[in-house]
Amino acid sequence: MLQYNLEQRKGSSLYGELVRLMRADIASGKISADEHLPSKRDFARSLGVSVITVEHAYQQLIAEGYVRAVERKGYFANDIGSFVPSQIYSRQSGQGIAGASAPVGSDVATSSIPGLASSAWFPSGLRCSSGRESTEGPACESYRYDLTGGVAPGSFPRRAWARLLRDVVEDASDEVLLKAAPATGVRELKEEIARHVARFRGMEVHPSQVVVGAGSQVFYALLSQLLGPLGSFAVEDPGYSTLAQAYRAQGLEVQLIPIDGGGIDVASLRASGASIAHVMPSHHFPTGVVMPISRRYELLGWASESPDRYIIEDDYDCEFRHQGHPIPALQGIDAGERVIYLNTFARSLAPSLRLGYMVLPPHLMRRFERVLGFYSSSVSTVEQLVLARFMSQGHFDTHVNRMRRRYREVRDAALSVVDEAGLVVSGKDAGLHFVLDCGTRLDEARLVARLSEQGVKVRTMGEYRHGATRASDNTQLVVCYSGLDAVDSSAAMRLVCGEIAAVRA
């Protein structure tokens, strides 16, 4: 029986410590690939902890791809070793990957793990698009229930924000108010962001690696300029369509790479000849796939094959994980300086703020300063300082926690209606939407039109597909519940389930 000493943990929960230790042992091979893990009950007894603690730890390890659950057989360690680049070992003690290598050459593609894509043990998150696709304009205002996104009404922390705005405009020195901030942003905010990603995403980042900008689109433009000369860009399909559009608008060649149950298909990526891969490993939009640790290392391996290759980790909505800990960022296990981390405050605060950040590896930051350092920041200094104070005074954590609870409530209201209707969803454990499987292939145009007549705006999975990935057999709806409250969310889902039944009939 596996044995761990959970008493020496420093500040983390019992469950968190168990996850950390098991991650390390699976990555190092100390727990071998396919090893049968103890049952929850036995393990709990032997560790002297509750069954719930072990269950939570197993769930988290499954979500991250270290462990799989096999029905009626129990838990097994996955084989993640063949893609763990050797240089990573030296740096990974913090995340527990500290030992020797695991067996090489076995079949580790996540899609081969039985039941992974559909298992309830695989909490795949989906991200809503509305914050970024609001340019569609007034059309959506005529819908009673907009299931394509948005931020919960009443959720913006007006009072704290207004007070900080006033404070900053009154306090800030002339030097600060009357000069455009440097290209990378205001120091105070970069420091807060570095602290935040350290705590919540397991990233060791120096504030000087942070670039603040007016939303993700500014970063697409900056990255196009910084990395465009290296070669073509790869994006996931299905995927967020603005992404390919933005890169193409920059004059770049864009490759569509299919995803499977483990995320981007690395073989297809390699075959595409692309140099830069823009991926959403924490929870892919719109499928909700969480990239397991084996695929993460496989992807890092791909990037390490050439100095021209980089991974853009789009961590949009990572704040909203409804079960267990957040999945650690890919950036946190990148020892080769291949990962550019991207996130915004669009969903965690408000898309209207136009606030985001990226984290560059040190050598790319030097290049950024040399090639693009002549730019001024794209974000108002006042708003940067307000956000810095909002974070340093603890408002941001409070706000995100409050929003997470609220979104869970809205989600639960929607899910209970779906359950009653006997329909199946996936990707409900993270992000701000889930995928609703209609159980069969329907006339999608008719379904969407009928829902539209009922005042419900919703998109099908097909709308995010660009051809690289084969469509699923069943009609799937991408349900973004973040713009509704709990009452509207169940009302909307009753209409959706009703129309699905009507169109099926």
Place this chain on the structure above:
Amino acid sequence: MLQYNLEQRKGSSLYGELVRLMRADIASGKISADEHLPSKRDFARSLGVSVITVEHAYQQLIAEGYVRAVERKGYFANDIGSFVPSQIYSRQSGQGIAGASAPVGSDVATSSIPGLASSAWFPSGLRCSSGRESTEGPACESYRYDLTGGVAPGSFPRRAWARLLRDVVEDASDEVLLKAAPATGVRELKEEIARHVARFRGMEVHPSQVVVGAGSQVFYALLSQLLGPLGSFAVEDPGYSTLAQAYRAQGLEVQLIPIDGGGIDVASLRASGASIAHVMPSHHFPTGVVMPISRRYELLGWASESPDRYIIEDDYDCEFRHQGHPIPALQGIDAGERVIYLNTFARSLAPSLRLGYMVLPPHLMRRFERVLGFYSSSVSTVEQLVLARFMSQGHFDTHVNRMRRRYREVRDAALSVVDEAGLVVSGKDAGLHFVLDCGTRLDEARLVARLSEQGVKVRTMGEYRHGATRASDNTQLVVCYSGLDAVDSSAAMRLVCGEIAAVRA
């Protein structure tokens, strides 16, 4: 003797009306090229107005290139007709260009107008770069007197801005606060901007032609994406170096075009094969040249030769003209939809706000919506609404007027020191800096180093030259006085004049 009825003017000043009517007659040929105009005294008597009114009108017409002053001979109409494209006549009644064409083929290049470039009658404006070049960072903070730009300390309207920020955050609907603004910006602000450019720049613009963005660099990126496929970009030399850098960072080919006393050399522009010309006709940075009306029509003529050609009119700092009316925008006489107008609030409010706008011709706006409409705005909705209220409540006009008076005071303090030292300046009547001629060629590195030791940061004209234009014989300093108050400005200029004398000796 010319005769005008100045009584039917609607709301404009006597002087403004006279300018408007004479512009129309010179453009239409009713006043022929090279016609000797009445003396100020005779004209004033015949019009029943004061000599000052006529003098101001003549100064304005000279500044705009319609009239020239010849020493001991008086005032003459310029020949502007040969470049006035025929399609312009139909639209120009508002600005008075309503009649038939003027003689064609005569030598009208502005540089051929005697004494134009150096005459005191030719108030050429210079723009300071600091707001846009502040990324240089902490180095400049160690200078006592920074003559490379900045905004006057204490000038930001903190109280009004803070109050409006609070109001907007408290009043704005959830719909507004929780959605990213569309790519072109918030409606309220676009309406205010359209009103503003109508009043102050003579531009008839529908709010739907306005795009709000986070500073000029955002527009360079958007325009690169919108127009880049049409061909290479031309910029002025000497010029603002970040411009060429930004376009090159976007992967565009950039041509450097020499300027003469009338602005960009159109023959060189044509020979360069460039499709897009980025110019600063109101007052060029850093030489301060104001493009006269003849050159404006020549440039519009160049643009009209091919549907792929466009002019980007960079109207940076147009708010600060210290004598007469503002020079009307090139956009206002563009009937062929060839001009894209660009301006920011960096100098009129604060560079830290990252607020600017561009005005697209209607057909380009449709293209923008089609090609780039998927973007979200790069500016926070709150800040857009605050600026809209700041403008609609009259604060912006008040602020700009206050700043104009203040900058004039700072400039005058500097100029009186320069006068005492017997040195000559040019470009003092507009913008926020002037060019100081050292009277001879000096060891520039030595001069700059000595000034630096004295705590004075200043740039030479040579630093803005990229090779397309021949350097002047004398050493010239680009003196940006906007970051200082009147006391510091004379103190700084005493050091500058002292060191010039020392290096000359």
